[in-house]
Amino acid sequence: MHAEKNNLKIVAGIDAGSTTTKALILDSTGKILSYHILNTGSAYWETVKECLSKALEASNLNWSNLNYVVATGYGRKLVNFANLELTEISCCAYGVAKVFPEVRMIIDIGGQDSKIIHVDRDGFVINFVLNDKCAAGTGRFLELIACSLGIPVEDLGKLAIRSTKIIEVSNVCAVFAESEVVSLRAAGADKADIVAGVCRAIARRIVGFVGQIGLKTPIVVCGGVAKNLGVIRALEEKLNTKVLVPREPQLMSALGAAIRGLEELGFLKVKVDATKLIL
Helix, strand or coil, X not given: CCCCECCECEEEEEEECCCEEEXXXXXXXXXXXXXXXXXXXCCHHHHHHHHHHHHHHCCCCCHHHCCEEEEECCCHHHCCCCCEECCHHHHHHHHHHHHCCCCCEEEEECCCCEEEEEECCCCCEEEEEEECCCCCCCHHHHHHHHXXXXXXXXXXXXXXXXXXXXXXXXXXXXXXXXXXXXXXXXXXXXXXXXXXXXXXXHHHHHHHHHHHHCCCCXXXXXXXXXXXXXXXXXXXXXXXXXXXXXXXXXXXHHHHHHHHHHHHCXXXXXXXXXXXXXX
């Protein structure tokens, strides 16, 4: 490491998540140079190395150009070359606050857990609720439903917004909800209506967690599930407010980690240009 590029410092934020691994490259002017996202799989170490290498290659950089690396996420302790490791809650809050300084609540719905985070204008966590004991309200929940319906998980959101009939999926437990979905399908219910019902069930679960802190606005929704338009619409209905969704909602923690890396190098007032992540 430590071979500077054009006299700029280069940092990497790595979010080693349970479902996907994200790497983001940031320079000392606050410019996001590149990023890469990979499915994590079972080989965390290999995935992290590949993800970081791909992100660096996209900017014509290599590992020797890195001045600082910050790791976050479920597998952060396995990133043994990182200079610093931080929790995903702190990094997500920091990343979102630097891009959306007006935001006071973050709903982060990932592959294996969901988090509700109350933040101040500087990205510091005031309070949070973490659901990591149950698949309900997570990406894993959607994967199970998609599998039972024979639909690619990435198509669920588009299908949900085509719904014309309200069907309530009453179970929020992933196992029972899957059985309920199979029964609804056997009874002739339309797939779009079923998926919309599942999205509302997820929203109910999330809103329950929001209630433990108290609703704060404005709200950002991030994490992989934020790509599901059906879930976003259901959340807006249940919360009775519009929410903000970054164009790349999976990258907020990696961004926060990278920004913290710049600060560790002494760049405390850099304004990050996150245009490619939010527009």
